[in-house]
Amino acid sequence: MFSFLLRRIGVLIPTFLGITLLTFTLIRLIPGDPIEVMVGERSLSPTLHAAAMKRLGLDQPIATQYMNYLGQLLHGNLGTSLKTQENVWVEFKTLFPATLELALAALAFATIVGLLAGIIAAIKRGSIFDHGVMTISLTGFSMPIFWWGLILIMLFSVLLGWTPVSGRLDLAFDVQPQTGFMLIDAWRAELADPSLNAGAFKDAVKHLILPAIVLGTIPLAVIARMTRSSMLEVLREDYVRTARAKGLSPARVIFVHTLRNALIPVLTVIGLQVGTLMGGAVLTETIFSWPGIGKWLIDAIGRRDYPVVQNGILLVASLVILTNFIVDILYGIANPRIRHAK
Amino acid sequence: MANAKTLPTMAVAEEPVINYPSPLKEFWLGFSHNKGAVAGLAFICLIVICALFAPWLAPYSPIEQFRDHLLTPPSWAQGGSSAFLLGTDEVGRDILSRLIHGARLSLLIGLSSVVMSLVPGILMGLLAAFFPRWIGQGIMRLMDIMMALPSLLLAVAIMAILGPGLINAMIAIAVVSLPAYVRLTRASAMTELNKDYVTASRVAGAGLFRLMLITVLPNCMAPLIVHATMSFSSAILEIAALGFLGMGVQPPTPEWGTMLASARDYIESAWWVVTLPGLTILLSVLAINLMGDGLRDALDPKLKRAA
Amino acid sequence: MTTTQTPLLNIKNLSVEFGSVGNPFRAVEGLDLTVQQGEIVGIVGESGSGKSVTMMAMMGLLEGQGRIVADDLTFDGKNLLTISGRDRRKIVGKDIAMIFQDPMTSLNPSYTVGYQIMEVLKVHQGLRGAALQARALELMELVEIPAAKTRLHAYPHQLSGGMSQRVMIAVALACNPKLLIADEPTTALDVTIQAQIMDLLVNLQKERNMALIMITHDLAVISEVAHRVAVMYAGQVVEIGKVPNLFRHPTHPYTEALLASIPEHSKGARRLSTLPGIVPGQYDRPKGCLLSPRCLYATEHCHQERPGMTQHDTGAVRCFYPLVDKEAV
Numbered sequence: 001m002f003s004f005l006l007r008r009i010g011v012l013i014p015t016f017l018g019i020t021l022l023t024f025t026l027i028r029l030i031p032g033d034p035i036e037v038m039v040g041e042r043s044l045s046p047t048l049h050a051a052a053m054k055r056l057g058l059d060q061p062i063a064t065q066y067m068n069y070l071g072q073l074l075h076g077n078l079g080t081s082l083k084t085q086e087n088v089w090v091e092f093k094t095l096f097p098a099t100l101e102l103a104l105a106a107l108a109f110a111t112i113v114g115l116l117a118g119i120i121a122a123i124k125r126g127s128i129f130d131h132g133v134m135t136i137s138l139t140g141f142s143m144p145i146f147w148w149g150l151i152l153i154m155l156f157s158v159l160l161g162w163t164p165v166s167g168r169l170d171l172a173f174d175v176q177p178q179t180g181f182m183l184i185d186a187w188r189a190e191l192a193d194p195s196l197n198a199g200a201f202k203d204a205v206k207h208l209i210l211p212a213i214v215l216g217t218i219p220l221a222v223i224a225r226m227t228r229s230s231m232l233e234v235l236r237e238d239y240v241r242t243a244r245a246k247g248l249s250p251a252r253v254i255f256v257h258t259l260r261n262a263l264i265p266v267l268t269v270i271g272l273q274v275g276t277l278m279g280g281a282v283l284t285e286t287i288f289s290w291p292g293i294g295k296w297l298i299d300a301i302g303r304r305d306y307p308v309v310q311n312g313i314l315l316v317a318s319l320v321i322l323t324n325f326i327v328d329i330l331y332g333i334a335n336p337r338i339r340h341a342k
Numbered sequence: 343m344a345n346a347k348t349l350p351t352m353a354v355a356e357e358p359v360i361n362y363p364s365p366l367k368e369f370w371l372g373f374s375h376n377k378g379a380v381a382g383l384a385f386i387c388l389i390v391i392c393a394l395f396a397p398w399l400a401p402y403s404p405i406e407q408f409r410d411h412l413l414t415p416p417s418w419a420q421g422g423s424s425a426f427l428l429g430t431d432e433v434g435r436d437i438l439s440r441l442i443h444g445a446r447l448s449l450l451i452g453l454s455s456v457v458m459s460l461v462p463g464i465l466m467g468l469l470a471a472f473f474p475r476w477i478g479q480g481i482m483r484l485m486d487i488m489m490a491l492p493s494l495l496l497a498v499a500i501m502a503i504l505g506p507g508l509i510n511a512m513i514a515i516a517v518v519s520l521p522a523y524v525r526l527t528r529a530s531a532m533t534e535l536n537k538d539y540v541t542a543s544r545v546a547g548a549g550l551f552r553l554m555l556i557t558v559l560p561n562c563m564a565p566l567i568v569h570a571t572m573s574f575s576s577a578i579l580e581i582a583a584l585g586f587l588g589m590g591v592q593p594p595t596p597e598w599g600t601m602l603a604s605a606r607d608y609i610e611s612a613w614w615v616v617t618l619p620g621l622t623i624l625l626s627v628l629a630i631n632l633m634g635d636g637l638r639d640a641l642d643p644k645l646k647r648a649a
Numbered sequence: 650m651t652t653t654q655t656p657l658l659n660i661k662n663l664s665v666e667f668g669s670v671g672n673p674f675r676a677v678e679g680l681d682l683t684v685q686q687g688e689i690v691g692i693v694g695e696s697g698s699g700k701s702v703t704m705m706a707m708m709g710l711l712e713g714q715g716r717i718v719a720d721d722l723t724f725d726g727k728n729l730l731t732i733s734g735r736d737r738r739k740i741v742g743k744d745i746a747m748i749f750q751d752p753m754t755s756l757n758p759s760y761t762v763g764y765q766i767m768e769v770l771k772v773h774q775g776l777r778g779a780a781l782q783a784r785a786l787e788l789m790e791l792v793e794i795p796a797a798k799t800r801l802h803a804y805p806h807q808l809s810g811g812m813s814q815r816v817m818i819a820v821a822l823a824c825n826p827k828l829l830i831a832d833e834p835t836t837a838l839d840v841t842i843q844a845q846i847m848d849l850l851v852n853l854q855k856e857r858n859m860a861l862i863m864i865t866h867d868l869a870v871i872s873e874v875a876h877r878v879a880v881m882y883a884g885q886v887v888e889i890g891k892v893p894n895l896f897r898h899p900t901h902p903y904t905e906a907l908l909a910s911i912p913e914h915s916k917g918a919r920r921l922s923t924l925p926g927i928v929p930g931q932y933d934r935p936k937g938c939l940l941s942p943r944c945l946y947a948t949e950h951c952h953q954e955r956p957g958m959t960q961h962d963t964g965a966v967r968c969f970y971p972l973v974d975k976e977a978v
Contacts, residue, residue, distance in 0.1 A: 011486075014483060015483070015486050015487055015490060018483060018484070018486070018487035019487055019490060019491075021487075022487055022488075022491075026499060026503060029503050135378075138628065138631055138632065138635070139624070139628055141631060142575065142579075142624060142627035142628040142630075142631050143624060143627075144579055144582050144583065144586075144599070144620055144623045144624060144627070146582075146583060146586045146599075146602065147586075147602055147616075147619075147620025147623065147624070148620075150602070150605060150606060150609060150616050150620065151616070151617065151620065153609055154609050154613065154616060154617075158609055158610050237754065238749060238751060238754040238755040239754065239755055239756055239757040239758070241710060241749070241755070242749065242755045242756065242757070242817070242820075243757070244709075244710050244712070244741075245708060245710060245741060245742060245746070245747045245749075246741075246742035246768065246769050246772070246820065247737075247738040247739065247740070247741040247742025247743055247769075247772065247773065248738070248742070248768070248772060249738065250734075252772075257757055260759050261757070261758065261759055275489075275490075275491075275492040275493070276492065277492075278492040278495060279492030279493055279494035279495050280494070282492075282494055282495060282498065282587070283494070283583055283586070283587070286587065287606070297495070297498070298498070298587060301498060301499075301501075301502040301589075302588075304502075309499065309502060313491065313495065313499055316491075316492070316495060317490050317491050320490050320491070320492065321490045324490070
């Protein structure tokens, strides 16, 4: 198990270095003069321009610039936003819980519904339910989620008035961000001051439902399809026949002998959805005005706030790499053949 | 022949004459078995016809603004006009004409980004498979890094550098979908490389390029074709997403995603502006994915037998 | 002769169909088989002749994919045709156990060997705790697995094929079954291991006086251990008889051809004797006897009509013109 961990970490480090190289190059690929692009239309005097170049370290040779960049990163310095003059890491830290809360809710929705639908579809192969699950999941997989979000808002918010249109909480409530997770903060605020914040938690849930469904739609479709095909494959295995020949109950055959082996590839797929979720968060947060890092990055790109773009992407990519790393480890734990592989 | 005489004179069963269907016919038999795939194909044909003959099929120019007919509902809805079958948008452009012309753009971008990632992807994948040591390792690490970034985010980042526009969107999407082709080609080429026919060809003195392109590549095509279909559909989704974020094709060019960029403002007043472009995207992507499923079932012999 | 006591297993006129109702494929057709307590019955035939399907149907392992019809299907006084799923599961794995062809894929890769043995003991005998551990260890030792105590915690991929098959046997024997079905138990193993596993099975059978159905296409093995043999062809039993009579004096042309194809029987011949043609598939079933297109002795009668089973003093045969002992002629 230890050598397995070491090998995984051995792959992790070069990948991470590669990402830094990518984000480093990214900002230098901008056509034209970076300083001019950053300050926008206003023209700069040559002295000011040179000063800016020096301040950003752009007058150094490329290799030195990269080493400096790495050094900065190692010191935890991710630069400051050109617009707010705020530290990029601090901005990320404040906004990230919102994205995490949304992503976790979406993933929970996708995993629970997707697993159940996939398992039942596989057990009842060829039934109407199976065909229904397959059709719906292919539709979900083909969904332009930004449009899906608009349609759901139109239906549930505008037409039926069940859910709010955007944001995380109604302005009427006085909730101080403590954990950054609105569900928890609202819950605590409600407990602390029931007269002022009655219903805050319920309101936070209402705000979360639609964005979570929208963001979870594609992962849901992928998980349902993957679970079904993986279950069907394992159900054909000899050891499932053995389990039946042992006289075990159908529930035991499915849950103990089939599901555990079928879940191994599904687990990997769920892990890979983290990338999809981060990409989807960009769209979902834009539609629902959800104050997370997806919207933050899009806004930064819109106003050419390059330090935020560069290091925001670095942070998101690191996050994805780290999750995939954790999934890899879990995969090893779930699958003894990999754990013991030399 | 001489051996035939030594055989005992038994009731030798007649050698059955089997006419093997041509590969194309066999493929079509498998493919047409899947009703969803055929339906998908039919819808794609419709879109292709729309794209090819857009100027003749569309009732109006996609950018002509009818100032007297802002936000006209579709013809069947209350207040609709038969002049504008699917209604008009906020500046009075005919939505049907924009959708028909939009098909051109979506297909063009989808197709060219697939080609732009397929060709280098295959070449890099083959290189990585044939030279697994240095070149292969280098290529695969690079692909790992690209895979670590969510594809939409990477596309957005590339657009941020290149600036919005049609060509840039194609490039961004092509770059984003490159790693999957490289990995797929490499994986199937590695499997094929271990097979005896490749060794035989090598022994027969085939050169590197012959080995790569004539011996190995054709046997890796089935999964690549299936993946190309799937990445075509995701290219359409991504271009629409970029358009929606305002980073793709710029208005007034009629692009399906761009048409939705301002739609949020009309959620309460003009449902057709919101629903129709998205429905077109959904149906096109769904059709391509249905066809892709059918292709996979028809091309993958392992799955064929299981069905 | 053997009908004096009620058989442990009685199968009368069993048919198993796959595919759609309108266009069925009969994997097994009109099969009769009885097995007495403590008897070893061999079933031989080419692959696809319906040997395994018969046993799977009896154990209820076809999972609704096959349609099963029979006049009688009784095991130990219980009607397996009308039994509920719950009651069937009380028999299967306990009184009837089965081991399969490929031991490497028949064990669940995610659980230890010990877990997979103890699972049966828990479900069928309600054993828990120390008693459970002790019994599992005892079983591992019974099937002659060395270092049994440490092997309890091994995963299947850490064991060799022969070792895995021993584990499968341990699982099968866990609840002292009255009937053990061994479906080509040695086919996937090395030749040297094959004999060991076969010896183990036969010894255990003798020790416990359980019935053993041995499915195989290895005629040599069957001729040594079995009491009776059923020969199957295209889903039908074509000949059933006592050992060694059936081997010395085959009465069905197919049995004769099968025996002739054993290399030892062709010593000195220039080429190995073979039966020309292939087993009929789903769509090319002959109208008459299923063997008629390939049979050396087939007549017009054989091509027109399907023969039934004819009893004779040491067994039964499905042929209009059973072979008469050549030496006797």
